[in-house]
Amino acid sequence: MNAPGHAHADATKAHADATDAHGPDLRHHGDVEVRGDGAGLVDLAVNVRAGTPPAWLRARLAASLATLAAYPEDGAALTAVARRHGLAADRVLLTAGAAEAFVLVARALPARHPVVVHPQFTEPEAALRDAGHAVGRVLLGPEDGFRLTPEAVPEEADLVVVGNPTNPTSVLHPATALARLAREGRTLVVDEAFMDAVPDEHASLVPLLERLPGRTVVLRSLTKTWGLAGLRVGYALSDPATVRALAHHQPLWPVSAPALTAAEACSAPEALAEAEEAAKRFADDRAYLSARLAAFREAGLREATPEPEGPFLLLRHPDADAVRERLRERGFAVRRGDTFPGLGPRWFRVAVRDRTTTDKFVNALHKVLDRT
Template identity: 45%
Template sequence: MASLDPSALAAARYHGDQAVAPGMLDFAVNVRHPRPPGWLIERLAARLPHLAGYPSAQDQRRAQDAVAQRHGRAREEVLPLAGVAEGFALLPNLRPALAAIVAPSFTEPAVTLSAAGVPVHHVVLEPPFVLDGVMDAVPEDADLVVVGNPTNPTSVLHTREQLLALRRPGRIVVVDEAFADSVPGEPASLAGISLPDVLVLRSLTKTWSLAGLRVGYALGSPEVLERLTAQRPHWPVGTLQLTAIEACCAADAVADAAADAIRLAQLRTEMVVGLTSVGADIVAGQAPFVLFRLPDAAHIRTSLQRREIAVRRCDTFVGLDERYLRAAVRREWPLLVQAIHEISQVSMCASKGGHR
């Protein structure tokens, strides 16, 4: 398709934060913690007096060098971004003739490419949403392929071999690794591999609770990054963003995030057991959120909302319908499971009462 119709566009521009009102228990947004760590707040606060000046070349280099050292790449292979969303917004600069997007997946790539007049073909995976056996479904003439790993919203982690099998002469493969650092050991990441036709997008907003600052980076060949930024405005990434990139990619911060990822994985396992106990059909995955299916998911979601508990609706994703919900991994997961149980029990009693 060359563009999204109005209803599809409205669905694609829906994001989890729109489900959350102040004071709600938030399972809809995948930011790892309610606030950044104290040391990071102090580091950013120390730069506030410098905001009268433009972001400096030195700030830029320090951020690039921190990322380069973190992933074993060259400085020239690192592009600081105002969040991964900016990376998607820059994709039309690559001037693809046909973009293939592996779905279900984050919706922004389809929105930005379609708005730029790029034909978009969705390669829709069936449950359990893995890449096995779908390589032939990607059009051979697609010169841009976008895939998430682990994928939002499915949480599925594809292997490196599966991702590399998407490569073709004249094609760029874009891998959205916004949640890669939430997988212990990052076993499937391509961030540390220099390839001329692979562009990796990474986010720091989820792990470090910086969604309000918009922080991320791209990893790719200098030639691809040059094409990507061909029409980028001056000073696209501010001083505080560059400071955050440098700080969060330092060795001690990376180690802290890695240790937290292990704890998060254990919490996810416990949450999956709890959701399964109330009848949820879980999609196997490794991201810091859980995609699950319930027969009466739409009713449960609206009932949870009345109880001031937010979960992510999934009928706005290509390839999913109203039976699916996504919930971020939170230590408060027992409250979500208990609420689903109570709502289901009330619905069951009402159903039985209506058939007497």
């Protein structure tokens, strides 16, 4: 067991909180909302772009099945991902989704005082705990729009995990602010699983990666923009020594041939151009959803983030649990918020969809809020 971590922070900005056995369910994820009796619902709970994977990508994946008799060879995918980010191939580690990368970080990298910035995706903390770490939490609050100031992270934290843009708050932290968290003796892990849904990826830490002090690990996923949750493909970007340390904890051939095909295909210039167009549509559709939701302020509905930049919105309502259940009755699944540390039963998250879907959702919400 690693030595317990300790966290402290400016109480006006954030505070640290040790996990206990009765805390939020860190293993609950949005896909649960659309399984079983939720299978026929309109899915606003999972942040995967609708209508994906596109036909050209499905064709590439189908063609890769002819190679399944051979062991996977990752050279072409590594080269493509490295070129996409302007890095050497030895700074790239391909993984079975970003979730595997969290496990590798937890098992491979030393940490006496790990800290996770919440609310955010809960798998990083779950992986650290499974690896025997005592994890501190820095909890950001709605009074500041869930924005992180570097001073909120305790000095003694030697491993810091933060999402950007953050799930579920939709906050995009400036790269310059995150860069201030990097220092000698610390591992900074930035989960950029949704960064390709941000136009121009303008807050990515990747361009600064080679200049930051200490150890920095940036994680990416192909799940969200390309609709590949079932394929499990992502990657980590870091310095060569860290990449080797993480890889040491992978089994042989950790990424399948179809997943390698996807990594190569989605890193091509034409795919990046498509992703950029999708990011711009997300921004337009998010603005439309936000404008429609503004009509419910008198009914107690509030957005959490003044300037959301992810493909989802975090919403608050005094009776959010009842709102979620009544939305299910009307055919819509949204993501509960109480399983994210720092939130509670008054919160829920809604994925950004096209305007037709948004209009139908808003109509259902009108009926639901009339009953609360």
